[in-house]
Amino acid sequence: MREIAAIVPEEQFVLSNLSPGPTQKRLALAVVLCILAVFVLITAGPLSGVRLGQVYAFVPAYAMAMFVCDSITAILLFSQFSILRSHANLVIASGYLFTALTLIPWILVFPGVFAPTGLMGGMQSTSWLYFFQHAGFPLFVIGYALLKDAPPSKRFWKGTTRAAITLSVVSTAALVLTASFICIAGEALLPRVVLDSLHLSPLWPYVGAPVALSSVAALVLLWIRRRSVLDLWLMVVMFLFSIEIPLSYYPDPERFSVGWYAVRVIGVISSSLVLIVLLYEIEALYARLLGAVLGQRREREARLMTGDAVAASIAHEVRQPLTAMVTSADAGFRFLDRSTPNLDRAKEAFKLISADGHRAGAVVENIRANFRNDLRTTTSLDINELIREALALERTDLEKHRIRVEAEPNQRLPDVLGNPVQLQQVLLNLVTNAIYAMAGKDEPRVLCVKSEAYEADSVVVSVADTGTGVSPQDADRIFNPLFTTKSDGMGMGLSICRAIIEAHDGRLWFVPNAPQGAVFQFTLRANNPVTAAV
């Protein structure tokens, strides 16, 4: 099996680029077998003797149905091209456009539809246009098969998509016009494949065979290079194309035979197959998009609620001793402020203040213990993904403060082992601190988040800001609980972050950023130490 060129990330979301599952393959096989059965029944079986009426109205109805299906397929494939810019998509889209456009001269020259001998051209025109269509479309499919696995540098269109689409449409139309001209105006020069308006000549199969072979060649080429859902169903379409030729001629080489009707019906089916696949893909993508948006919203709410809930419980836990301390201080002051100060009571009040201060400290220590308990839920995670999400969650704030964000994720980082919610809290806290530090400063305000391999077995994440930085006297206190430079801050953030990181066996520290600001860095253990040595 030849090596498949790498799939570019955008292509992964396009269903028709993904491998077909077993259900699809079975479905495709079922379609093929059904048609094969019909073929056998008609050529050799009980249906071969059936005589059907000549319903001329069938022809325009059939042509209309094919035209609509092929045009819509072409439109959908062209819009896929405008997203993916792959040459292969452009070619197959043009192929469907070609098929649709060829139907126009075909219906005009079909005898008995618009005029007894066709609106223009001669007897041979219809069949030659049919051959032209049935040889041409497989060539487009061959082009698609050859181009789809080209290396990425050659696979994609470099100009504007509008230019590409216009070029394709115009060339395809020109091709159809030329062929129509040959078949219609040059009809007298064409070999006689039909005897009259109803009967095919003995020459017909000799032209038909190579035409069928082009479909078979396309089928074989696709089979060798098969990879995606689109490939699978194009193979089915090529099979249907190739079966049409023998079915048109055997057992009755005439129009309006049961074989002829069968071929038309098969034509409509083959026209709609790819269309149905594309429509199904659109529905599936809708569902995935909706699911992803809802999932993201839920996750964000869960994260915010978890953070909020944690913050609320911490806030409450600390408020109790603080209230007691403040009230005791007020009481102590009042005891001392009397004409005869009550020193005993004042002393008791101070003792209570001290005790509650220690209680608050114990609350913070307990928080660390609680986080350790939460570490039951550790998973292997991609730290770059967490960084992306944290930046997405903070995007409104970042934009509000006009902060430029530079994210430098190292794509080859190993996964780390950790609790995603807690690590997310750390990232959010560091980013929020950075925003706060830069809020009052002049431009440029730059937040830079990097991830790199660190030592042999770890990953280091750096959150750098160009803000006020950390002053030397604060430097050894910023990780202490209850230390804050924010006017409304509680100061818990960095101490909790450090607790989380240390519970993950990492370290959290900061270094000054040049020319101003701070870089906070933390390390995390990689899940697989061997691969971290990149």
Add this chain to the structure above:
Amino acid sequence: MTEPPPGAIVAVVDDDPSIQQSLEYLLESADHDVLAFGSARAMLESGCLAKIDCLISDIDMPGMDGFDLSQAVRDARPEVPIILITGHPELLHRLPPMDAGRHVVFRKPFDGQDLLTAVEDAVRDSRLRAGAPRDNGK
């Protein structure tokens, strides 16, 4: 500023022992008599309801919470002023609407002087009302 009224008997209910103790000190420093309890049940079962001039209660307590306690006290002695303190301001939306205007609520941590002033004002008003002729429709 008028002379502070003679010391009131104030009941303090809070499940946090430090806050209980600090409130005792605070009220003592203003020459009030304090009866401190660790739960709403303890206060109701002590029978002190008949003689208190004011109640200070935490809202969020295990068992009977501050709202239920204040309802019980209002039922028994509607003239007793009730001051609620809370560390959860978001709980306030649970206040029965008709009572919302009549409750005085302090958020933790509160200013000691403000609390004392509220106690003294409330006690003075309720004593005035008790001494005044009965309003019609009240």
